[in-house]
Amino acid sequence: MSTKHAWGSRLGVILAVAGSAVGLGNFLRFPGNAAQNGGGAFMIPYFCALLLLGIPIGWAEWTMGRYGGRKGFHSAPAIMGVWGKGSIARYFGGIGILIPVAVYFWYVLVESWCLAYCWDYLVHGGIGLSPTQSIPEQVQTSSAHFAEFTGQGANGANFTHGVSEQLVFWIVTTVANVYLIYRGLSKGIESFCKWAMPAMAVCGLIVLGRVLTLGTPDPTQPDQNVMSGLGYMWNPDFSKLNDAGTWIAAAGQIFFSLSVGFGVIINYASYMRRKDDVVLSGLTSSATNEFFEVALGGLITLTAAVAFMGVAMTTANTGGTFSTGFNALPVVFAHMDGGRFFGAIWFFMLWLAAITSSLSMLQPAQAFLEEALGLAKNTATTLLMVVCLAGNVFVLWYSKGLVALDTIDFWVGTVLIFVLAGVQIVCFGWVVGMDRGMKEAHEGARMKIPGFYRFIIQWVAPLYLIVVFGAFCWQKMPGYIDHIFGNEAKGIAGDRDVQMSWLVILVVAAGIAAAIAIGTKRWRAQGLDVDGTRPPDDETAPAKR
Amino acid sequence: MDHLALLALAQTETAATSTGLQPAGWVFMILSVSFVTSLVGWCFYKVLTAPEHES
Numbered sequence: 001m002s003t004k005h006a007w008g009s010r011l012g013v014i015l016a017v018a019g020s021a022v023g024l025g026n027f028l029r030f031p032g033n034a035a036q037n038g039g040g041a042f043m044i045p046y047f048c049a050l051l052l053l054g055i056p057i058g059w060a061e062w063t064m065g066r067y068g069g070r071k072g073f074h075s076a077p078a079i080m081g082v083w084g085k086g087s088i089a090r091y092f093g094g095i096g097i098l099i100p101v102a103v104y105f106w107y108v109l110v111e112s113w114c115l116a117y118c119w120d121y122l123v124h125g126g127i128g129l130s131p132t133q134s135i136p137e138q139v140q141t142s143s144a145h146f147a148e149f150t151g152q153g154a155n156g157a158n159f160t161h162g163v164s165e166q167l168v169f170w171i172v173t174t175v176a177n178v179y180l181i182y183r184g185l186s187k188g189i190e191s192f193c194k195w196a197m198p199a200m201a202v203c204g205l206i207v208l209g210r211v212l213t214l215g216t217p218d219p220t221q222p223d224q225n226v227m228s229g230l231g232y233m234w235n236p237d238f239s240k241l242n243d244a245g246t247w248i249a250a251a252g253q254i255f256f257s258l259s260v261g262f263g264v265i266i267n268y269a270s271y272m273r274r275k276d277d278v279v280l281s282g283l284t285s286s287a288t289n290e291f292f293e294v295a296l297g298g299l300i301t302l303t304a305a306v307a308f309m310g311v312a313m314t315t316a317n318t319g320g321t322f323s324t325g326f327n328a329l330p331v332v333f334a335h336m337d338g339g340r341f342f343g344a345i346w347f348f349m350l351w352l353a354a355i356t357s358s359l360s361m362l363q364p365a366q367a368f369l370e371e372a373l374g375l376a377k378n379t380a381t382t383l384l385m386v387v388c389l390a391g392n393v394f395v396l397w398y399s400k401g402l403v404a405l406d407t408i409d410f411w412v413g414t415v416l417i418f419v420l421a422g423v424q425i426v427c428f429g430w431v432v433g434m435d436r437g438m439k440e441a442h443e444g445a446r447m448k449i450p451g452f453y454r455f456i457i458q459w460v461a462p463l464y465l466i467v468v469f470g471a472f473c474w475q476k477m478p479g480y481i482d483h484i485f486g487n488e489a490k491g492i493a494g495d496r497d498v499q500m501s502w503l504v505i506l507v508v509a510a511g512i513a514a515a516i517a518i519g520t521k522r523w524r525a526q527g528l529d530v531d532g533t534r535p536p537d538d539e540t541a542p543a544k545r
Numbered sequence: 546m547d548h549l550a551l552l553a554l555a556q557t558e559t560a561a562t563s564t565g566l567q568p569a570g571w572v573f574m575i576l577s578v579s580f581v582t583s584l585v586g587w588c589f590y591k592v593l594t595a596p597e598h599e600s
Contacts, residue, residue, distance in 0.1 A: 011592060040573025047580075227565035234577075235570035277595075284588035298577065446595055500584040 005185040007076070007271050012190035015282050017268050018288035019356030021259040022200065024110065026293040027350065030253055031301040035233055035247045036319070038240030043294075045241070045250035053464050054254040056285055056457045057421050059449060061260055062278040063169040063441040065269025070536040072528055074270040075368035076263045076420075077516045081267055082083050082532035083427040089519040090520065090530070094512045095420040097262025100361035101509060102412040105391030106405040107361065108177065108192030111354035112169035113150065113326065118347035119169070121333070121340055129334040138331045139317055146326040151399035155497070158396045170392065173384075177356060181362045182381055185271060189359050196352045197288070203349035204296040210342050211304045217335060218422070224310050232311055239411075244471060249466040256414070257293055258286055259360070261421025262274045267364040274538055275444035282445070292353075301329070306491040322402075327351065369511075372519025387508070393502055398497050407501035410480055411507070418469040422462065429458040432532075 003389035007013040034042040053152050068079030076096025080089045120127050127145050130137045178187040216225040238245045259265065269278060305314040305328050317328040332543055333343035362384060369380035398404035428437045433453050442450060484502060486494035523530045566574070 010595075014592060037584045041572050043573055047577075094595055194564065225565075231564055231566040235564070235567045236573055248600045280588065280591055280595075284585070287581065287585040291557050291585040294581045295578045298574075299600040426575070446591060 002072070005271050005538035006187040007508050008190055010276065010281065012186070012194055013268060013272060013276075014284050014288070015193040015261075015283075017026075017265055018357075019197055019353075020262075020268070020360030021257060021285060021289040021357075022197075022292045022353050023257075023357040024114075024254075024321055024325060024354060025412065026289065026353065027204075027297040027301055027371075028324040030257065030293045030319070031233060032298045032318045032324055033253050034298065035302055035315075037243075037246040038237045039232070039511050040234045041238050041241055042250060045244045045247045046254060047056045047245075048284070049251040049254040049464075050290065052456055052460050053251060053260045054260060055283065055469075056453055056461050057260040057425055058282045058286055059279060059441060060268045060425055060457060061265040061436070062282040064424065064428060065173065065266035065270045066274070066276065066278050066443075068266070069270035069272060070274055070538055071532075072268060073371065075371055075519075076266050076364060077368065077512075078371065078519065078523065078530065079266055079270060079532050080115055080423065080427065081520075084423070084431055085239040087520070089423065089427055089431070090425045091513060091516060094509070094516050095416050095423075096266060097365050097389075098262075098509050099263050099412055099416055099420065101387065101512075102391070102408050102505060103493070103496055104358060104361040105393045105504075106408055106427055107354065108173055108358050108388075108392060109150075109166075109170060109395060109405070110322075111351060111358055112166065112173040112348050114351035114354055114468070115173055115404055116149070116165055116169040117326070117330070118351055119345050121344035121347060122286055125340045126334055126343060127330050129330060131334065135313055135331060139309075139313065139327060142324075142330045143327045145330075146322070152401055153394070153502075154372050155400045158399055166396070169475060169502065172356075173355070174392070176391070177358055177362060178381070178385055180359055181366060181384075184377075185363065187498065189363060191357050195528070199348050200292070200352045200356075203352070204246050205293065205297055208296060208300050208339070209347070211300050211307075214304070214307045214336070217307055221310065223408050226303055226307055228311065230266035230299070232306045232314065232317065233298060233377075245475070246508050248468055248470060248475070251464065252472065255421070255468075256417065257358075258289055261417040261419075261424060263364045263420065264360040266424075267367055268360070270367075274536075277444050277446045279369050279441055279449055280446040304332045304336070304470065305329070308332045311434065321394075328487065329402050331424065334414050339434075360520045363543050368515065368519075372515045372522070374522060384406045387511075394500075396501060400497065403495065403497040404504075407480075407498050409439045409506065410476070411502070415473075415477075418465065422469070423467050425461050425465065431461065434458050505517070 034046070057520050064079055065084050066072070068082055071082055073079050073082065075088050075093075077093035080093025080096065081087065083089065084092070117127065129141055133141065149163070151166065158166050164455065180192050182188065182193075214226050216222055218224060229382070255261070263488060270280065288333065292400060300317060301324060305318055305324075311330065319322040329346065329440065330343070332467065333339035333346070336342055336498060365384050369383055370373050370377060395408070397506045435458065437456060438449065438458075482490060483495045483498045483527045485490055521531055
């Protein structure tokens with residue numbers, strides 16, 4: 001078994017996985033999702049999805065990863081081949097490399113936006129919103145600033161006026177990512193997450209304290225106050241529970257928030273030892289993610305927005321992650337006492353949330369290149385960064401309307417996550433079977449998985465996934481397909497930017513498939529158990545610790 | 546984005562939700578925040594009080 005990479009401590013791996021899960025969606029996507037889907041009532045389907053989908057699939061993924069590590073594997077294709085007992089599961093496991101790499105293509109750019117906004121607040125006092133403007137005008141100015149900053153006006157806009165601010169912060173962010181990945185698992189990712197996660201919590205609590213003490217910021221607008229903001233987010237609308245869309249939105253929020261089916265947990269867990277706990281660790285990382293999402297994201301974002309902008313403007317500008325974060329919140333900070341400081345703290349927290357996630361996107365591919373192609377660590381890092389930089393430049397160039405970003409996010413960062421999680425839960429619950437799966441999960445466990453989770457993992461979670469994925473495809477897929485191939489009946493022409501994005505996805509997928517084929521030959525030649533036909537070596541010999 | 550049109554639409558759709566925090570809202574907020582805070586607190590207590598290695 002490879003011993004080049006290993007976690008330094010149990011807390012380190014928990015914080016690294018939690019850091020991977022906590023991202024912009026916790027602070028920006030969750031509040032808007034909840035407010036639009038029943039407010040407090042949204043928490044009923046939300047917690048159902050957490051208990052029936054997120055936590056059990058997470059436990060399965062942690063268990064599969066650690067077991068794969070015992071067999072000398074650290075990448076999703078190899079580990080899925082073991083659990084799925086053959087090449088079909090192994091190639092499906094390639095999705096666990098494609099997702100983090102392709103999402104990194106655009107995610108690191110969003111990360112650089114957070115750092116740039118933090119810098120703007122620190123150095124320039126904000127993004128240039130005039131206090132004499134009305135709030136709708138400020139929102140327009142903020143939106144225009146964001147569109148110009150991200151080059152949404154035309155493809156290539158980021159490159160046509162010299163070195164743009166976006167490019168500078170992308171380079172800074174990329175260097176930070178490369179440095180931490182190059183430092184390795186323990187000295188890089190783990191060390192960084194061990195201070196970044198507490199720092200993120202401190203930043204969040206500082207901003208939360210400020211938001212909850214806002215009172216009524218503008219006495220001439222008595223309706224705009226903290227209680228109105230909390231009411232906007234938490235007052236329940238039970239009629240929304242009759243809408244299937246609410247249940248889909250809740251499941252989607254949990255699913256994407258926890259990073260299950262992303263290819264990261266399976267990789268991170270593979271560096272654990274046989275008797276290292278995965279049950280409590282998996283639950284702790286999920287709980288940490290939920291704390292950031294519900295207790296911080298759920299209390300800060302919309303409360304502040306309503307207190308300064310009112311319900312109507314908040315509703316109009318917090319529908320999406322980017323509109324909430326980069327259009328609406330700068331307006332909030334422009335009106336807040338100490339807004340310069342709190343704006344800097346807020347965007348620094350978002351940057352920490354983003355970089356702990358982007359780091360986790362690189363490690364699975366790094367491990368895959370090393371073990372499939374037999375590359376040395378430095379060579380693998382170099383090859384990975386060449387691919388990632390090419391992907392970044394592609395998304396930076398095709399910036400018009402952020403179409404490339406949106407296309408990759410939808411097809412890879414959304415659809416394929418459902419697919420990989422489905423394959424994982426089927427391999428765990430059906431191919432290997434619940435008896436062996438639960439036995440493996442409980443090796444070294446600090447807590448026992450409740451017995452009824454056998455039924456949930458084997459039946460409820462897969463069916464829940466199928467229903468949610470089916471409904472999701474029914475709702476969203478036709479529109480996206482129309483933009484690839486065009487639809488004469490609807491008068492929609494195929495979008496070249498979307499087609500180019502698809503081409504990039506296919507090229508990366510083909511490269512991964514080729515590497516899996518090469519890796520399979522290498523692993524067989526090394527005598528590794530690629531198809532999971534025999535117990536790990538440490539089961540036949542006394543475990544060494 | 547036409548903000549004025551969006552604003553008018555939003556005002557229509559959200560007029561009923563522009564009240565303060567209602568009792569049911571308090572219940573959902575306190576239960577949700579308490580649940581995740583208790584869960585994360587319990588988990589970290591268990592993690593940090595357990596010995597790092599077990600033979």
